Amino acid sequence: MALSRKLVQQRSSVFGSRSMSWWRSVEPAPKDPILGVTEAFLADPSPDKVNVGVGAYRDDNGKPVVLQCVREAERRIAGNLNMEYLPMGGSVKMVEETLKLAYGENSEHIKDKRIAAVQALSGTGACRLFADFQKRFRPESQIYIPVPTWANHHNIWRDAHVPQKTFHYYHPETKGLDFAGLVDDIRNAPNGSFFLLHACAHNPTGVDPSEEQWKEISKLIKERGHFPFFDMAYQGFASGDPERDAKAIRIFLEDGHLIGIAQSYAKNMGLYGQRVGCLSVLCEDEKQAVAVKSQLQMLARPMYSNPPVHGALVVSTILGDQELKTLWLKEVEGMADRIIGMRTALRENLEKVGSPLSWEHVTNQIGMFCYSGMTPEQVDRLTNEFHIYMTRNGRISMAGVTTGNVGYLANAIHEVTKST
Numbered sequence: 001m002a003l004s005r006k007l008v009q010q011r012s013s014v015f016g017s018r019s020m021s022w023w024r025s026v027e028p029a030p031k032d033p034i035l036g037v038t039e040a041f042l043a044d045p046s047p048d049k050v051n052v053g054v055g056a057y058r059d060d061n062g063k064p065v066v067l068q069c070v071r072e073a074e075r076r077i078a079g080n081l082n083m084e085y086l087p088m089g090g091s092v093k094m095v096e097e098t099l100k101l102a103y104g105e106n107s108e109h110i111k112d113k114r115i116a117a118v119q120a121l122s123g124t125g126a127c128r129l130f131a132d133f134q135k136r137f138r139p140e141s142q143i144y145i146p147v148p149t150w151a152n153h154h155n156i157w158r159d160a161h162v163p164q165k166t167f168h169y170y171h172p173e174t175k176g177l178d179f180a181g182l183v184d185d186i187r188n189a190p191n192g193s194f195f196l197l198h199a200c201a202h203n204p205t206g207v208d209p210s211e212e213q214w215k216e217i218s219k220l221i222k223e224r225g226h227f228p229f230f231d232m233a234y235q236g237f238a239s240g241d242p243e244r245d246a247k248a249i250r251i252f253l254e255d256g257h258l259i260g261i262a263q264s265y266a267k268n269m270g271l272y273g274q275r276v277g278c279l280s281v282l283c284e285d286e287k288q289a290v291a292v293k294s295q296l297q298m299l300a301r302p303m304y305s306n307p308p309v310h311g312a313l314v315v316s317t318i319l320g321d322q323e324l325k326t327l328w329l330k331e332v333e334g335m336a337d338r339i340i341g342m343r344t345a346l347r348e349n350l351e352k353v354g355s356p357l358s359w360e361h362v363t364n365q366i367g368m369f370c371y372s373g374m375t376p377e378q379v380d381r382l383t384n385e386f387h388i389y390m391t392r393n394g395r396i397s398m399a400g401v402t403t404g405n406v407g408y409l410a411n412a413i414h415e416v417t418k419s420t
């Protein structure tokens with residue numbers, strides 16, 4: 001008896017020490033540069049705190065918004081919903097409506113069934129699915145990513161094991177597009193490279209190419225035989241009109257490119273946590289599109305099997321109904337307008353508090369973000385002294401600025417930038 005107890009003890013200590021060693025080498029991961037800001041904000045008890053970190057739309061009282069069209073769609077759905085699995089490629093109706101937004105209501109490509117498209121786990125999931133697809137079928141290729149870009153782009157293509165290169169995009173001195181650098185990089189990339197482009201409202205810079213510049217970019221990418229992949233996370237947030245914000249994509253389509261697009265309803269329908277989006281790949285013909293779609297599904301199946309149903313149903317209910325779609329378009333415009341108003345207010349307040357610096361870029365930039373030009377050290381002071389939370393690259397989420405906090409924000413920005 002005593003012996004067997006000893007044996008048990010020995011055994012458990014062997015198993016115990018072995019199981020302890022399994023994760024001994026695991027170090028804590030670095031904080032996410034964007035979502036880590038939200039964590040720090042939530043932990044701060046100060047009543048003055050302001051969160052202009054993550055790109056999440058707030059109303060003028062700083063409250064999260066559920067769009068009226070979404071509320072109405074949910075009302076219509078309620079009770080009619082079963083909880084069955086969607087197909088691996090997601091809701092066919094949602095995907096159909098989503099393609100119209102990107103490729104155009106009367107797109108030939110949709111009619112010709114040349115687009116392989118699946119519902120994706122919002123914009124992130126669409127990018128990741130594409131990155132995995134790229135790795136599987138073009139394993140030798142690399143992806144060119146703009147500098148700067150949404151930080152998660154680097155993680156996504158890294159985890160898909162696609163080698164990354166960067167291309168020039170933003171010019172810190174002019175606070176505008178580095179068009180010459182961008183053009184050079186497209187020219188010098190090996191033929192047949194993948195280029196990641198923000199379709200509109202570039203994150204984090206708020207700087208988009210002009211229509212003329214897009215035309216040149218498109219021609220050059222075609223000449224060099226590159227593959228353009230568009231991340232369209234903010235359709236509607238640049239101009240207030242989703243149709244106008246699809247301009248860059250339409251230019252590429254006119255030029256006869258084969259393209260890929262990641263679409264997201266997180267921002268423009270306020271469906272952040274529902275994780276609803278779409279990945280599409282324009283193919284040479286219907287047969288190829290069928291094959292590509294089947295492979296995208298094949299990638300999804302062992303990862304998450306099939307996408308969530310609720311958000312997809314909300315989207316298809318809204319976009320499939322003229323009245324709700326009109327309401328949605330009005331609400332998107334309303335969100336974009338409030339942000340534009342806050343840009344003007346921030347600039348005016350900075351000028352009012354006597355900042356000698358130029359803040360013209362605050363109103364020139366478009367979309368959800370203002371790329372302020374503040375240094376990481378200045379951002380740290382904003383956080384430590386003023387409880388203002390934002391990413392250390394100086395990006396301000398204009399969607400978190402309100403009539404109530406814009407004066408406080410401007411004053412704090414002036415305080416930390418006046419000695420430069």
Ligand code: PLA
Pocket residue numbers: 034035053054055056121122123124125150152198203231233264265266267272277
């Ligand atoms: N692509 C870009 C360019 C983005 O800015 C974001 C979100 C996404 C894709 C992914 O969005 P989704 O998966 O929610 O559809 N960027 C946010 C949030 C708004 C984040 O970092 O996840 C941002 O604050 O930059």
